[in-house]
Amino acid sequence: MSARGHAFGIDIGGSGIKGAAVDLATGELVHHRIKIPTPHPATPKAVAETVARLVAEAGWDGPVGITLPCVVLDGVAHTAANVDPAWIGTDARTLFGSALGGRQVTVLNDADAAGLAEDRYGAAKDYAGLVMLLTFGTGIGSALLYHGTLVPNSELGHLEVGGMETEHRAAASVKERDGLSYEQWAARVSTVLIGLENLFWPTVFVAGGGISRDADHWIPLLTNRTPVIAADLKNTAGIVGAAMAVAAGIAP
Ligand code: BGC
Numbered sequence: 001m002s003a004r005g006h007a008f009g010i011d012i013g014g015s016g017i018k019g020a021a022v023d024l025a026t027g028e029l030v031h032h033r034i035k036i037p038t039p040h041p042a043t044p045k046a047v048a049e050t051v052a053r054l055v056a057e058a059g060w061d062g063p064v065g066i067t068l069p070c071v072v073l074d075g076v077a078h079t080a081a082n083v084d085p086a087w088i089g090t091d092a093r094t095l096f097g098s099a100l101g102g103r104q105v106t107v108l109n110d111a112d113a114a115g116l117a118e119d120r121y122g123a124a125k126d127y128a129g130l131v132m133l134l135t136f137g138t139g140i141g142s143a144l145l146y147h148g149t150l151v152p153n154s155e156l157g158h159l160e161v162g163g164m165e166t167e168h169r170a171a172a173s174v175k176e177r178d179g180l181s182y183e184q185w186a187a188r189v190s191t192v193l194i195g196l197e198n199l200f201w202p203t204v205f206v207a208g209g210g211i212s213r214d215a216d217h218w219i220p221l222l223t224n225r226t227p228v229i230a231a232d233l234k235n236t237a238g239i240v241g242a243a244m245a246v247a248a249g250i251a252p
Helices: 044-058 092-099 110-120 166-170 172-178 182-200 210-221 234-248
Strands: 006-012 016-023 034-037 064-068 105-109 130-136 140-146 149-151 204-208 228-230
Touching (some): 006 234, 016 044, 034 044, 044 064, 064 234, 110 140, 110 204, 110 234, 130 182, 140 166, 166 182, 172 182, 204 210, 210 228, 210 234
Parallel strands (some): 064 105, 130 204, 204 228
Antiparallel strands (some): 140 149
16 A cells, blocks of 8 residues: 555654554544564664564555664664664665665654654644754654754754753653652753753754653743743654655655
């Protein structure tokens, strides 16, 4: 199956590999999300096999966009901050392409995919100028979109603010690890956002990642100056952005 105006997106996360066909006119999933547990260890070969299984289960034979939590340049993964180190140097586009029978494949950073989707269909769709999406999870992912155009691989989770990498200070995993209250964690997020807004001056921050579901508990506690809004598409943003990227021929 493949249909005009639809593309298939796959989001590779630490616990699950999720995918669906996406209607590009609306950003909605065409069918329910298919989720397969991420293999452990999540080596390139094991992940590629799981991706092929997922696409076969969906009965999809068209182009596929795929996210990785890595810097991706011309299909090649260059970093592996929170993922199996075997990804570094892997030509992911060729690997997935051959696992999927040689069809068209685009591979991009996970936060970049979420940013594309939130900017077009989600929380930031009515904002102009520079949109900065941050995903708070195991690490911090970032996406920069200027009037809808993605500046890929921004990696602001590794920017030092106040002498510390932002993801070491304020990832959602740090809140959990250190048993921080929302007040304590929001103070750390504010430090990060103030550092970022003083350098980039975005129009808006979009807060994504699982913890954005509880945004009411912590966004009101933030003390930075730029508006912060919760991501809208929640656990489908990566899938939708990956599908957008392959349909648009975006190959960071
Ligand atoms: C990685 C990014 C990724 C983010 C979220 C960071 O540690 O360096 O590439 O987007 O985590 O998964």
